[in-house]
Amino acid sequence: MNARGPRHDDDEIHPRATLTVAQAAQMIGCGEKAVREGIKSGNIPHLKFGRKILIPRVALQKWIDSAGGTFPLDGASGGE
Numbered sequence: 001m002n003a004r005g006p007r008h009d010d011d012e013i014h015p016r017a018t019l020t021v022a023q024a025a026q027m028i029g030c031g032e033k034a035v036r037e038g039i040k041s042g043n044i045p046h047l048k049f050g051r052k053i054l055i056p057r058v059a060l061q062k063w064i065d066s067a068g069g070t071f072p073l074d075g076a077s078g079g080e
Contacts, residue, residue: 018047018054028064 019027024044025035035055038044045059 015057017058018056019060021053021055024055024060027060 021032021035021039025032028035035044036053039046039053039055043063045056045063047054047056
């Protein structure tokens with residue numbers, strides 16, 4: 001236990017508001033490289049703290065929901 005409380009996996013009970021690139025990739029079902037490309041192109045909402053990149057969980061879910069079955073990770077228009 002530290003000053004913030006117990007250090008066990010309570011992410012299942014109270015999920016964090018942000019995800020790492022690896023966690024976002026797992027949530028989307030793609031590789032970390034694709035997530036980083038989506039961030040670089042401005043398609044995936046993110047926060048940057050120095051070199052650390054965090055993806056807001058709610059914003060990512062909204063992005064997924066609005067994708068309509070396609071994920072424009074590289075900024076491509078999908079052939080239109």
